Amino acid sequence: MGIVVLLDAFNGLIVGAFYGLMAIGLSLILGLNGVINFAHGTFMALAAYLAFTLMPVLGFWGALVVAPVLAAALGFLVERFLIRRLYRREPIYSLLLTFGLALIMQDLIRTIWGAQGQPITIPNLLDHPLSNTYFFLTGYRVFVVAAALLSTGALFAVLRYTRLGIRIRAGNADLETVATLGVNIYLLRAANFVLGIYFAGLAGILAAGQLGLTPTMGDTLIMPSFVAIVVGGVGSLLGSLLGGLLIGVASGVTTAFFPAASAVVIYVIMGVMLVIRPRGLLGQEGLLE
Amino acid sequence: MSATLARAAGAPTHTTPRTWLALGIGWALLIAVPFWIPFVGGYTDLASRVLIYALAAMGLNLLLGFTGGLSFGHAAYFGLGCYGVGLMLKYETHSTLLALLAGTLLGGAAALLLGPVAVRRRGIYFSMITIAIGQMFYFIAVRWNNLTGGEDGLTGFRRHPLHFPGLTVPLGTTNFYYFVLVFFTLGCALLWGVLQSPLGHAFVAIRENHKRMRFLGIPVARYIALSFAISGLVVALAGSLNALLDNFTSPNDLDYTLSGNLLIIAVLGGMRSFWGPFVGAIIFVLVRDYVSSLITNWMTVIGLIFVLSVLFFPLGVLGFLRRRSAQ
Structure with a gap:
């Protein structure tokens, strides 16, 4: 029994890492661009499909590097030509725009790659268990957790130490002042959007290797990512990651005891969090309450 | 004061004869639908669908517009209304009206209970929480297989004829259209009544300036x-x-895609006007019905409706017409 719970908890941790990566991207875009990016899940699926197509040429590692960049490039075009026009309008418009984009992109993916799932081959190096007792510790799963932590660490370093990162954080606090100080906030928001999409792409490829590659793979991940943001605390990227891991593990452990409730438990956690601590785990007090 | 406020808010005031005329023609056309719709290539169930989506979008618009x-949830x-009706008819009752009441109250009660949780946050975070809460019901419906039928949806129920003392009304296609029209009218009357009341004016004032309302002690x-709720x-x-x-x-009736559709219906028709979502529903349901019968990539067309109407038509049909007549 113990090992089963451990297995489910670890599975939950993996899924939670995907939630967390996705929530970080969503959170970035939500903060500076003020947009709930409904197309986040489809960008994620798109990156995974691009990786699938590139793999025969570039191999797994090459695709892992190139595909998120391609997705981010598309993200740049979307921000530049569509979302930028809506910054001054009410939030409903950007929300409906990304929602419509998600429909179009998903249809596109279905037309190009087919509605059925596609197999993703992961490198042999990562494809076997690391331990006989803890059989679920495959190289790939450990790699996923490591990659999530590493890329989040890199993001935090960028946000903390580079000029771009400092401007992004300043923009989150007060965009008008940043603009007054002579920063091109249009460029800043574009860069931020691209960064968010890059994270979606990365999560997409990692998730495809674990959960399978289907046109709707993003849909199943985006809702828990919203929950992760709310639970982790609005405006806190670290909170988004923690929230993702937390609900992932909680949902995994629930699978061991009461499988039918595993999808619902995360919403219960969100509800409890909203009642007892509306700002979430690491959210700042008073922000948008 | 309140009349000015209502007009500024786009609430129905019906002062001009032209509005009266449009409303009169509109209702006459609605009542006559089963007689004229076959001649324009439609069918009565499609009209019922338009009314249902219009009612849903108008209800949503009380909160939104x-x-x-x-x-977004x-x-x-x-x-919940769908499943309430389905489960009642399948397991409990043969009374269509009772099932309708149960479904409506089930959904209404859920909104009453969950609204206070969602309003703990504002702006886009409010939207995010409403989506997440909404998706919870989706997953419950998918997972609670033996009650809801899971992903395949709930089958094995049908509407029964209405029984009144000394009178039985079968609910065929045409009769059911009138059944829907009656409840559509009741729903509109409720929304209208709310918007004309002080409560409705408070809603509009909150939309316009919620901080000021708070300072006033509201x-x-x-x-x-x-x-x-x-x-x-x-x-x-x-x-x-x-x-x-x-x-x-089926769970599709609970999915956030439907929430998105209801929102775009409201925006497409004009979310600042009472009848806007009705116009939006006509456009949306007809286009979807027509396009999905023509091509397989109809999702792209729906997506394009979202993108194009947001970019080029943000006021919606009625908002656009009103602005033109104001000029």
Whole structure:
């Protein structure tokens, strides 16, 4: 029994890492661009499909590097030509725009790659268990957790130490002042959007290797990512990651005891969090309450 | 004061003869639908669908357009209405009206209970929480297999004839259209009544300036939660009617895609006007019905409707017409 719970908890941790990566991207875009990016899940699926197509040429590692960049490039075009026009309008418009984009992109993916799932081959190096007792510790799963932590660490370093990162954080606090100080906030928001999409792409490829590659793979991940943001605390990227891991593990452990409730438990956690601590785990007090 | 406020808010005031005329013609056309719709290539069930989606979007619009609360989770209350009706008819009763009442109250009660949780956050975070709460019901419906039928949806129920003392009314296609029209009218009357009342004016004032309302000592969050509940109730009524129309319901009736569709219906028609969502529903349902019968990539067309109407038509049809007539 113990090992089963451990297995489910670890599975939950993996899924939670995907939630967390996705929530970080969503959170970035939500903060500076003020947009709930409904197309986040489809960008994620798109990156995974691009990786699938590139793999025969570039191999797994090459695709892992190139595909998120391609997705981010598309993200740049979307921000530049569509979302930028809506910054001054009410939030409903950007929300409906990304929602419509998600429909179009998903249809596109279905037309190009087919509605059925596609197999993703992961490198042999990562494809076997690391331990006989803890059989679920495959190289790939450990790699996923490591990659999530590493890329989040890199993001935090960028946000903390580079000029771009400092401007992004300043923009989150007060965009008008940043603009007054002579920063091109249009460029800043574009860069931020691209960064968010890059994270979606990365999560997409990692998730495809674990959960399978289907046109709707993003849909199943985006809702828990919203929950992760709310639970982790609005405006806190670290909170988004923690929230993702937390609900992932909680949902995994629930699978061991009461499988039918595993999808619902995360919403219960969100509800409890909203009642007892509306700002979430690491959210700042008073922000948008 | 309140009349000015109502006009500024786009609430129905019906002062001009032209509006009266448009309304008169509109209702006459609605009553006559079963007689003229075959001649324009439509069918009566399609008209029922338009009314149902219009009612749902108008209910949502009480919160969205008149209170300024952007809920992306109203499909949940629509779907709860559907499942309420389906389960009642399948297990408990043969009375269509009783099932309708149960479905409506189920969805309305859920909105009443969950509104206060959602209003703990504002702006886009409010939207995010409403989506997440809504999706919870989706997963419950998918997972609670033996009650809801899971992903395959709930079957095995159908609407029964209405029994009154000394009178039995079968609910064929035409009769059912009138059945829907009656409840559509009731729903509109409820929304209209709310918007004309001081409560409705408070909603509009919150939309315009919620900080000022708070300074005036109005418990803003409680008012938004109330708007949430009323709008959820109307959406649940629409959902209940939808289940009766199809004699079927599935998790799709709970999914956030439906919430998105209801929002775009409101925006497309004009979310600042009372009848806007009705116009939006006509356009949306007809286009979807037509396009999905023509091509397989109809999702792209729906997506394009979203993108294009947001970029080029943000006021919606009625908002556009009103602005033109004002100039």
